Amino acid sequence: LAKTTQPISMDSYEGQEVNITCSHNNIATNDYITWYQQFPSQGPRFIIQGYKTKVTNEVASLFIPADRKSSTLSLPRVSLSDTAVYYCLVANGVTGGGNKLTFGTGTQLKVEL
Amino acid sequence: GAVVSQHPSWVICKSGTSVKIECRSLDFQATTMFWYRQFPKQSLMLMATSNEGSKATYEQGVEKDKFLINHASLTLSTLTVTSAHPEDSSFYICSEWGANGYTFGSGTRLTVV
Numbered sequence: 749l750a751k752t753t754q755p756i757s758m759d760s761y762e763g764q765e766v767n768i769t770c771s772h773n774n775i776a777t778n779d780y781i782t783w784y785q786q787f788p789s790q791g792p793r794f795i796i797q798g799y800k801t802k803v804t805n806e807v808a809s810l811f812i813p814a815d816r817k818s819s820t821l822s823l824p825r826v827s828l829s830d831t832a833v834y835y836c837l838v839a840n841g842v843t844g845g846g847n848k849l850t851f852g853t854g855t856q857l858k859v860e861l
Numbered sequence: 862g863a864v865v866s867q868h869p870s871w872v873i874c875k876s877g878t879s880v881k882i883e884c885r886s887l888d889f890q891a892t893t894m895f896w897y898r899q900f901p902k903q904s905l906m907l908m909a910t911s912n913e914g915s916k917a918t919y920e921q922g923v924e925k926d927k928f929l930i931n932h933a934s935l936t937l938s939t940l941t942v943t944s945a946h947p948e949d950s951s952f953y954i955c956s957e958w959g960a961n962g963y964t965f966g967s968g969t970r971l972t973v974v
Contacts, residue, residue: 784965791867791954791965792905835904843962846893851905 752836757856766823768855770836773817780842781812781819784835786854792835796821797842823857831859863889865957867966874945874973882940882969884955889964890935891957896928899952899968911938945973 753771760766772781780799784792796803798810798819809822823830833854840847864887874880884894893912897905909930911917917930927949929941938957942949950973955966 782962789952789968789970791865791956791968793965794962843960844958846958848895848907848910849956849963850907851897853904 751850752838752852754834754836754852754855756853757858759858759860760826761860762827763825766826766830766857766859768821768823768834768836768857769818770821770852771818772836772838775816775838776840778840779816779838780840780844781810781816782837782839782844783808783810783819783821784837786833786835795834826857826859828859828861831857833857863887863957863959863961863964865891865955865964865966867955867969869969870967871970872972874971876946876973877944879941879943880945880971882942882953882955882971884938884940884957884966886936886957886959886964889957889959889961891938891959891964892935893958894930894932894938895956895958895963896930896938896940897954897956899954905954908940942971945971947973949973 782797783795786792796808796810800812803810811820835854866885896908899905908923909917909919911930911932913935919925932938954968
């Protein structure tokens, strides 16, 4: 499984755009990149998934360069409620193949007024 | 999306007693179930993987006789912490894998006193 590396923490203010970058140098050809959000005392929640280039949904964008060795989660105009831990994971195929997921440290995002 | 119902959300038990945590797939069939443990300010650590009708596979360092996993059906899996001790106090999260990928339960906060 591709190991991921993220910043331990990031601070931001309401209304700003936040970009969290994840490194996954050993990503395999069939691997997809998925980002999860976790609030305290809750299970992780799916945010976005991508394979290459750019993916956008109603809550975030995911940018993946051509070599796919990194990815950047972009949260537009964050609010206090976006304060959470964000995890980047790499797994085989769109559905992950049923293989065990290895969670890295995640990035603790703190949004202030 | 897929929903996994995890109960209880929190439990306090006396040292030496056993506690059962239950995860139910409400709208899909879970081929594979994962159980994670998360200590404060740490990432999710995989404890075991189970497939319906077969024995669970435990990660290194996880005592199979202490953390009993039952995955008797495609919609129900349970984790029983036997003879619980204060060091077992943690946040336990189930994750089910199915046709739509991984879905996480809301987690169970276990406190052993």
